[in-house]
Amino acid sequence: MADDTQAIKDEIALLEKNIAELQAQLKDAQARLEKKQWDAVDRTFDTKLSVDQQLALINTNLKEVLNPEIMESVLRKGEHLKIYWGTATTGRPHCGYFVPVLKIAQFLRAGCHVKILLADIHGFLDNLKAPIELVKYRAEYYRFVIIALLKAINVPINKLEFVLGSEFELKPDYMMDVLRLASITSEHDAKKAGAEVVKQTENAPLSGLIYPLMQALDEQYLDVDVQFGGLDQRKIFALAKEVLPKVGYKERCHLMNPMVPGLQGGKMSASDPDSKIDVLDTADAVRKKLKKAFAPPKQVEENGILSFVEYVLLPAGELRHGTPKFIVERRDAEPLVYTEIAQMHKDYLDDILTPQMLKPAVTEALVELLAPVQSEFQATPAWQEIEKKAYPPPPAPPKKEKKKKDKGTGYPGAKKVTAQPDGHVEGADKAVVDVGADGGAKAMEKLGLEEK
Amino acid sequence: MADDTQAIKDEIALLEKNIAELQAQLKDAQARLEKKQWDAVDRTFDTKLSVDQQLALINTNLKEVLNPEIMESVLRKGEHLKIYWGTATTGRPHCGYFVPVLKIAQFLRAGCHVKILLADIHGFLDNLKAPIELVKYRAEYYRFVIIALLKAINVPINKLEFVLGSEFELKPDYMMDVLRLASITSEHDAKKAGAEVVKQTENAPLSGLIYPLMQALDEQYLDVDVQFGGLDQRKIFALAKEVLPKVGYKERCHLMNPMVPGLQGGKMSASDPDSKIDVLDTADAVRKKLKKAFAPPKQVEENGILSFVEYVLLPAGELRHGTPKFIVERRDAEPLVYTEIAQMHKDYLDDILTPQMLKPAVTEALVELLAPVQSEFQATPAWQEIEKKAYPPPPAPPKKEKKKKDKGTGYPGAKKVTAQPDGHVEGADKAVVDVGADGGAKAMEKLGLEEK
Numbered sequence: 001m002a003d004d005t006q007a008i009k010d011e012i013a014l015l016e017k018n019i020a021e022l023q024a025q026l027k028d029a030q031a032r033l034e035k036k037q038w039d040a041v042d043r044t045f046d047t048k049l050s051v052d053q054q055l056a057l058i059n060t061n062l063k064e065v066l067n068p069e070i071m072e073s074v075l076r077k078g079e080h081l082k083i084y085w086g087t088a089t090t091g092r093p094h095c096g097y098f099v100p101v102l103k104i105a106q107f108l109r110a111g112c113h114v115k116i117l118l119a120d121i122h123g124f125l126d127n128l129k130a131p132i133e134l135v136k137y138r139a140e141y142y143r144f145v146i147i148a149l150l151k152a153i154n155v156p157i158n159k160l161e162f163v164l165g166s167e168f169e170l171k172p173d174y175m176m177d178v179l180r181l182a183s184i185t186s187e188h189d190a191k192k193a194g195a196e197v198v199k200q201t202e203n204a205p206l207s208g209l210i211y212p213l214m215q216a217l218d219e220q221y222l223d224v225d226v227q228f229g230g231l232d233q234r235k236i237f238a239l240a241k242e243v244l245p246k247v248g249y250k251e252r253c254h255l256m257n258p259m260v261p262g263l264q265g266g267k268m269s270a271s272d273p274d275s276k277i278d279v280l281d282t283a284d285a286v287r288k289k290l291k292k293a294f295a296p297p298k299q300v301e302e303n304g305i306l307s308f309v310e311y312v313l314l315p316a317g318e319l320r321h322g323t324p325k326f327i328v329e330r331r332d333a334e335p336l337v338y339t340e341i342a343q344m345h346k347d348y349l350d351d352i353l354t355p356q357m358l359k360p361a362v363t364e365a366l367v368e369l370l371a372p373v374q375s376e377f378q379a380t381p382a383w384q385e386i387e388k389k390a391y392p393p394p395p396a397p398p399k400k401e402k403k404k405k406d407k408g409t410g411y412p413g414a415k416k417v418t419a420q421p422d423g424h425v426e427g428a429d430k431a432v433v434d435v436g437a438d439g440g441a442k443a444m445e446k447l448g449l450e451e452k
Numbered sequence: 453m454a455d456d457t458q459a460i461k462d463e464i465a466l467l468e469k470n471i472a473e474l475q476a477q478l479k480d481a482q483a484r485l486e487k488k489q490w491d492a493v494d495r496t497f498d499t500k501l502s503v504d505q506q507l508a509l510i511n512t513n514l515k516e517v518l519n520p521e522i523m524e525s526v527l528r529k530g531e532h533l534k535i536y537w538g539t540a541t542t543g544r545p546h547c548g549y550f551v552p553v554l555k556i557a558q559f560l561r562a563g564c565h566v567k568i569l570l571a572d573i574h575g576f577l578d579n580l581k582a583p584i585e586l587v588k589y590r591a592e593y594y595r596f597v598i599i600a601l602l603k604a605i606n607v608p609i610n611k612l613e614f615v616l617g618s619e620f621e622l623k624p625d626y627m628m629d630v631l632r633l634a635s636i637t638s639e640h641d642a643k644k645a646g647a648e649v650v651k652q653t654e655n656a657p658l659s660g661l662i663y664p665l666m667q668a669l670d671e672q673y674l675d676v677d678v679q680f681g682g683l684d685q686r687k688i689f690a691l692a693k694e695v696l697p698k699v700g701y702k703e704r705c706h707l708m709n710p711m712v713p714g715l716q717g718g719k720m721s722a723s724d725p726d727s728k729i730d731v732l733d734t735a736d737a738v739r740k741k742l743k744k745a746f747a748p749p750k751q752v753e754e755n756g757i758l759s760f761v762e763y764v765l766l767p768a769g770e771l772r773h774g775t776p777k778f779i780v781e782r783r784d785a786e787p788l789v790y791t792e793i794a795q796m797h798k799d800y801l802d803d804i805l806t807p808q809m810l811k812p813a814v815t816e817a818l819v820e821l822l823a824p825v826q827s828e829f830q831a832t833p834a835w836q837e838i839e840k841k842a843y844p845p846p847p848a849p850p851k852k853e854k855k856k857k858d859k860g861t862g863y864p865g866a867k868k869v870t871a872q873p874d875g876h877v878e879g880a881d882k883a884v885v886d887v888g889a890d891g892g893a894k895a896m897e898k899l900g901l902e903e904k
Contacts, residue, residue: 008485015478019471026467033460121631128635172622173892175630179573180887180895182659183580187639190658206642206665207634209658220891248889435632437700439672440625443632 049110051075057110061103061311063231063258066241070253074225082224083107083255086117086165086215089138090129090423092391093145094276095366098312099260101146103228105155105319114160115222118142120447121165122214125207127199129423131434133415136448137390138423139164144383145279148373154320166447168221169214177220180247181213185239193239196232216240220249228255260311261304263366264293276421280377280387283367290363295355300345305355305362310341313365328353328361394418395427501562503527509562513555513763515683515710518693522705526677534676535559535707538569538617538667541590542581542875544843545597546728547818550764551712553598555680557607557771566612567674570594572899573617574666577659579651581875583886585867588900589842590875591616596835597731600825606772618899620673621666629672632699633665637691645691648684668692672701680707712763713756715818716745728873732829732839735819742815747807752797757807757814762793765817780805780813846870847879 049057054075059065074081085104107114118139123130130138143162150157168174182190193212198204215236219227227237237254245251263277277289295305314324326344328336336353338344347353377383395416417427425433436443501509506527511517526533537556559566570591575582582590595614602609620626634642645664650656667688671679679689689706697703715729729741747757761778770776778796780788788805790796799805829835847868869879877885888895 005485005488008481008488012478012481012485015474015481019474019478022467022471022474026464026471029460029464029467033457033464036457036460125631125635132632170624170627172624172896175622175627176892176895176899178627179577179659179662180584180892182662183577183657184887185658186655187643187658187661188655191639203638203640205635206637206639206661207631209639209661210631210634213658246883247887248891248894431698435636435699439700440628440632442700443628444624447628 054081054110054112057106058112058255060106060315061257062255064234064256066237066254066256067251068253070251071226071255080159081107081110081112081226082115082222083112083226083228084115084117084219084222084224085228086119086122086218087142087146088119088123088126088130089135089142090123090126091419091421092423093142093279095263095279095308095370096260096276097145097279098149098308098316098369100228100230100257101149102153102312102315102319103255103257104160105150105153106315107228108150108155108157108159109319112159115224116146116160116162117165117218117222118162119165119215119218121169122211123423125211125214126197127201127205127208127424128434129199131417131425131430132436132443132446133433134390134392134419134425135166136446137386139448140386141383141390144377144380144386145373148376149279151376152369152372153316163222164448165214165218166444169218170444174217174221177217177247178210178213181217181243182210184246185213185243189239193235195235197236212236212239213243216243219252220244224252226253226255229257231256231259257311260307261302263304263308264289277366279370279373281370282374283371286367286370287363290359290366293359295359297355298349298351300348303348305358306341306344306348308362308366309338309344312369313362314338314341316369326361326365328357330357391419392417392425506533506562506564509558510564510707512558512767513709514707516686516708518689518706518708519703520705522703523678523707532611533559533562533564533678534567534674535564535678535680536567536569536671536674536676537680538571538574538670539594539598540571540575540578540582541587541594542575542578543871543873544875545594545731547715547731547760547822548712548728549597549731550601550760550768550821552680552682552709553601554605554764554767554771555707555709556612557602557605558767559680560602560607560609560611561771564611567676568598568612568614569617569670569674570614571617571667571670573621574663575875577663577666578649579653579657579660579876580886581651583869583877583882584888584895584898585885586842586844586871586877587618588898589838591900592838593835593842596829596832596838597825600828601731603828604821604824605768615674616900617666617670618896621670622896626669626673629669629699630662630665633669633695634662636698637665637695641691645687647687649688664688664691665695668695671704672696676704678705678707681709683708683711709763712759713754715756715760716741729818731822731825733822734826735823738819738822739815742811742818745811747811749807750801750803752800755800757810758793758796758800760814760818761790761796761810764821765814766790766793768821778813778817780809782809843871844869844877 051072055072058071058081065071071081085100087100104114104116120130120135120139123138124132124135146162147157150160187209190209190212194208198208198211200208212235215233216239219240227233227240229237233254234256237256241251241254277286281289290305293305295303300306309326313326317326318324324339326338328338330336336347336357344353348358377387392415395418415427415429415433417425417429417433419425427433431437436446503524507524510523510533517523523533537552539552556566556568572582572587572591575590576584576587598614599609602612639661642661642664646660650660650663652660664687667685668691671692679685679692681689685706686708689708693703693706729738733741742757745757747755752758765778766776769778776791778790780790782788788799788809796805800810829839844867847870867879867881867885869877869881869885871877879885888898
């Protein structure tokens with residue numbers, strides 16, 4: 001009896017030893033692969049830009065930079081600057097998505113190594129906007145969209161890397177660090193940090209407080225020099241600056257985009273799908289939606305149409321054609337040609353550039369920008385398939401009473417839910433879709449981790 | 453170039469495949485080992501007790517039981533009842549520790565499989581009472597103490613299992629489940645659940661809100677039918693009952709001990725070491741401390757001395773000698789012999805049993821109970837060594853100014869900290885000792901996980 005037990009224990013010890021050896025070999029192989037891939041990047045590295053040119057491109061249109069010296073010192077040493085941008089994979093990306101994507105395009109053009117964190121777990125943590133059953137599909141959908149948007153601006157993406165949050169955020173080291181940070185961060189500070197990012201509700205789930213700690217840690221685990229985000233991320237960035245050094249990690253540089261008003265102006269409502277232009281909207285739909293856009297004459301503040309020119313169309317023009325240029329056709333006069341936003345603002349305030357001229361010009365520029373995105377979607381069945389899974393359509397209307405059929409009316413697995421524009425789901429099977437019904441291992445399968 | 457990369461990728465895929473195969477074999481071997489160990493338990497299983505006798509022993513002295521039907525159904529099926537008791541490995545265990553240990557002794561005697569969770573991570577989460585550098589030593593210290601206490605009551609420990617929290621609480625499945633629970637538990641409910649267990653401070657760390665979720669999950673990951681704890685755990689138990697079914701896990705039975713007043717009566721102060729009798733105190737120290745104990749005549753409520761007889765000495769007598777018995781010697785009369793607490797209460801209220809008689813009787817009974825614990829400590833150098841590491845003594849007083857030496861004055865690694873009675877540390881190196889300075893992997897090493 002005791003001998004039997006000892007034999008199994010010996011067997012276990014041997015297996016553990018062999019696994020440890022293979023894991024060491026794996027680690028080594030992964031390191032060699034990473035080096036190879038880096039070497040490949042080196043050969044295509046764009047050396048034409050000076051450090052000052054790189055910095056100018058990186059800093060274009062930013063509202064605020066924390067600790068620029070960290071970024072500058074990396075660039076002046078001639079090293080690749082590693083920048084990460086995280087996007088919680090929740091609702092359907094709309095055209096506002098072009099704003100951060102343009103910055104990413106500039107980072108890439110400046111020779112940076114850009115890591116896009118497809119933050120599936122964060123989508124889940126933020127009030128279940130990315131329910132566990134949909135999370136995997138959402139992340140794939142976002143990847144398709146981001147690549148298509150960058151291609152539309154004609155930017156090389158060989159230095160772009162996508163990382164799934166769930167690939168590293170569930171590992172023991174990371175978990176230990178979440179707990180270490182949770183031990184030195186007060187409830188109050190965690191809540192404050194997420195106030196502008198995490199949905200604030202009456203009876204907020206605890207996950208919203210863990211969210212900012214994980215975002216801070218991601219800087220370390222993604223091994224970057226810089227995190228980029230919108231100005232709404234400022235409090236999370238400040239938390240990261242404060243807490244990472246306390247647990248032995250280095251402080252990062254933070255780049256912030258201004259909060260750019262939506263294309264249709266004013267506050268957009270997440271619950272009204274018509275208030276946003278989806279990146280997959282057809283030309284007709286774009287034209288129809290933009291007709292309703294809010295663009296008061298002689299007002300440049302909170303003017304979403306003008307902002308779209310400033311933060312998307314002008315920089316896109318520069319990346320595509322080497323010079324920022326935006327042309328407004330006029331019926332009875334020469335076209336207005338702009339190469340910088342200041343002149344546009346001046347003309348708009350003076351009513352030389354009227355909303356009636358501006359709107360059609362922006363509409364057609366956007367339609368042109370979206371055309372290759374739409375074409376790629378139409379040519380990519382895999383993307384179409386993922387779209388249906390990621391954003392399940394509403395259940396079909398009930399048939400006649402006597403022939404009621406429940407099957408095949410929705411995704412996934414015909415569960416009865418409908419994705420809302422902000423990403424969360426409603427419907428009879430909401431609870432199961434939200435957190436899953438069978439424990440952490442099953443939930444991880446739904447993240448797609450069973451495929452590793 | 454591309455070929456090279458592909459070769460490494462193939463190598464990685466092969467390694468991953470081999471690791472997965474070995475891990476499957478490991479899992480199989482572990483399952484076989486567990487079965488063997490279970491079979492071994494079966495052979496020593498005490499079949500003399502009927503189910504009703506088992507239940508009577510399990511329920512002795514409990515204040516409250518939630519869902520007793522879960523426990524009863526397991527016992528009536530003739531299965532081993534699996535019970536877990538978690539103890540956060542923080543401050544030095546004092547004699548109050550005998551109260552839960554007596555229940556564990558009764559569970560073991562009733563044939564239950566008892567799992568003691570040495571909750572190292574929880575000690576860390578609860579306001580850093582178990583700093584990361586000391587956590588590993590604390591858990592080892594607690595294991596020595598618990599075994600010695602059970603031996604002192606003469607209880608077989610072959611069905612007792614110790615589990616370290618950090619062995620499973622950092623794994624991906626578990627982390628995923630923490631996040632799932634955090635997504636469906638409000639900040640408010642998490643805070644309320646921990647209110648009587650986690651230290652409440654003005655600027656409480658977020659870790660205190662994660663603590664109750666992990667305690668709930670431990671029921672699932674330890675694979676038990678029952679969780680046992682003090683009545684102060686009631687809100688965490690209620691949370692576990694509520695949330696586990698929501699994520700697809702079963703509800704457990706909960707057994708609660710009453711809150712037993714400390715041996716020295718009244719509210720004990722965690723910051724005054726003299727207010728508690730350490731399990732390693734010498735007979736002289738015990739006698740000295742108990743002289744100061746609060747035992748007002750004719751008052752049985754909040755009377756720590758009487759409670760110690762009720763919850764420790766009488767049941768210990770039963771476990772050791774087959775019958776509960778407590779004898780009070782009197783100077784000028786026959787000894788008073790008690791076999792149940794009711795008669796003692798009656799005599800005490802009538803002042804037949806005076807504090808002057810009771811105190812020496814309890815003192816000598818406690819000294820007798822502690823004697824084998826003390827002997828085992830003296831005979832076990834490993835325990836002595838761990839004690840010094842787990843509870844670092846205060847730094848030596850500074851030498852003369854000109855010959856200042858900092859080395860060798862404390863543990864661990866001569867960092868300048870002193871452990872306080874509640875388990876947290878004070879001193880110049882507090883921050884480093886608390887959360888560590890080098891990230892999750894290093895912190896895990898400090899938990900002892902590098903030895904696996």
